[in-house]
Amino acid sequence: MMQPINLHDYEMLAQKRLARPVWDYYQGGSDDEISLRDNRAAFARLRLRPRVLVDVNNCNTATSVLTRELTMPILIAPTAAHGMAHSQGECETIQGADAAGSGMIVSNDATRSLEDISRVSHGLRWYQLYIRTLSEARQLVKRAEVAGYQAIVLTVDTPLLSRRERDIRNKMGSFQRTYYPGAFAGNVFNSINGSIDDDERAAYAGHTLTWDIIAWLRTHTSLPIILKGILTAEDAALAVQYGAEGIIVSNHGGRQLDGVIAPIEALPEIVAAIDGQCPIYLDGGIRRGTDVLKALALGAQAVMIGRPILWGLAVGGSEGVKHVLQILQQELRSAMVLVGSPTIKHISRSLIQWT
Numbered sequence: 001m002m003q004p005i006n007l008h009d010y011e012m013l014a015q016k017r018l019a020r021p022v023w024d025y026y027q028g029g030s031d032d033e034i035s036l037r038d039n040r041a042a043f044a045r046l047r048l049r050p051r052v053l054v055d056v057n058n059c060n061t062a063t064s065v066l067t068r069e070l071t072m073p074i075l076i077a078p079t080a081a082h083g084m085a086h087s088q089g090e091c092e093t094i095q096g097a098d099a100a101g102s103g104m105i106v107s108n109d110a111t112r113s114l115e116d117i118s119r120v121s122h123g124l125r126w127y128q129l130y131i132r133t134l135s136e137a138r139q140l141v142k143r144a145e146v147a148g149y150q151a152i153v154l155t156v157d158t159p160l161l162s163r164r165e166r167d168i169r170n171k172m173g174s175f176q177r178t179y180y181p182g183a184f185a186g187n188v189f190n191s192i193n194g195s196i197d198d199d200e201r202a203a204y205a206g207h208t209l210t211w212d213i214i215a216w217l218r219t220h221t222s223l224p225i226i227l228k229g230i231l232t233a234e235d236a237a238l239a240v241q242y243g244a245e246g247i248i249v250s251n252h253g254g255r256q257l258d259g260v261i262a263p264i265e266a267l268p269e270i271v272a273a274i275d276g277q278c279p280i281y282l283d284g285g286i287r288r289g290t291d292v293l294k295a296l297a298l299g300a301q302a303v304m305i306g307r308p309i310l311w312g313l314a315v316g317g318s319e320g321v322k323h324v325l326q327i328l329q330q331e332l333r334s335a336m337v338l339v340g341s342p343t344i345k346h347i348s349r350s351l352i353q354w355t
């Protein structure tokens with residue numbers, strides 16, 4: 001078997017291992033997949049301004065996120081249904097994250113229960129919440145708190161699940177129910193209802209949610225509340241005003257509204273609007289250490305990766321997940337040496353060429 005040396009190798013190997021409908025569900029975006037492609041293209045458009053003759057002998061990617069020490073500023077983005085990539089599902093994934101000194105945001109729609117996943121982890125773990133009903137959300141948040149999760153990530157870009165035409169063509173809903181029953185139901189039963197490829201997709205994660213939901217959530221948990229799916233300065237300002245303690249700049253990996261701005265291009269205006277009031281994270285299209293470097297240079301505290309973790313999980317279980325993270329860490333380290341930023345704190349905006 002080919003030995004994977006970068007994330008693209010993992011992508012190729014994973015494609016060979018996964019059934020077509022699963023591969024398409026993991027890989028795909030919405031409508032014409034413009035945003036999906038643009039997430040990568042936007043990183044490629046940015047150019048770096050390296051500094052030379054800096055002592056980089058002790059270059060180190062270590063950082064801290066919400067007071068936790070990590071070996072790298074890279075976390076695992078919440079992705080649903082890891083049971084379609086590995087028999088142990090998210091329990092396998094999170095052990096890879098721990099082994100690499102990273103951390104994981106566990107999806108609301110995980111295959112395994114949040115308690116099972118927590119039991120095999122000692123590291124950074126946040127719970128990603130979809131609010132379908134308030135009573136369900138209240139219970140989930142309590143369970144997450146009891147199980148030792150350290151933050152609640154509320155995803156706000158999914159009042160409905162977008163049209164993913166690969167899934168519609170593959171009849172993914174019925175494929176999944178036949179071959180992977182329960183893949184999305186580790187925490188909440190019957191909430192998906194086969195809506196992945198349903199043209200009449202139901203109100204998915206709350207048609208009726210508004211900014212007041214943050215105050216409601218605050219009355220039910222003392223954990224930090226982080227909003228995922230912010231793409232504008234206006235919403236970033238509202239997030240802070242309504243009490244969010246962190247935001248994730250994200251377009252859901254190009255899977256929700258097609259044609260939206262790439263997160264890396266939205267980042268500068270959001271950093272300006274937030275003006276240091278809360279930490280900012282970013283996900284979408286990160287496949288190289290230089291992508292991580294660019295996001296940090298533009299003001300992200302850390303980044304998250306979604307699909308590459310699923311590739312690692314499918315190819316090599318927890319070892320694959322760990323290796324994917326370590327490859328990215330190694331690449332980041334090389335990039336830091338070559339631009340003359342020996343620590344994460346040295347990485348600054350002046351590394352980016354404005355065109």
Ligand SMILES: Cc1cc2nc3c(=O)[nH]c(=O)nc-3n(C[C@H](O)[C@H](O)[C@H](O)COP(=O)(O)O)c2cc1C
Nearest residue numbers: 026077078079080107155252253284285305306307
């Ligand atoms: C297969 C898949 C499932 C996902 N499931 C969720 C989810 O349950 N909750 C969520 O907030 N985001 C979900 N996302 C979005 C990711 O958290 C993240 O925003 C995106 O994958 C980042 O882009 P990348 O895959 O290019 O790294 C999912 C993404 C993928 C690819």
Ligand SMILES: CCCCC(=O)C(=O)O
Nearest residue numbers: 080109184192196252255
């Ligand atoms: C059907 C589960 C939805 C998970 C999700 O957010 C995604 O697929 O992007």
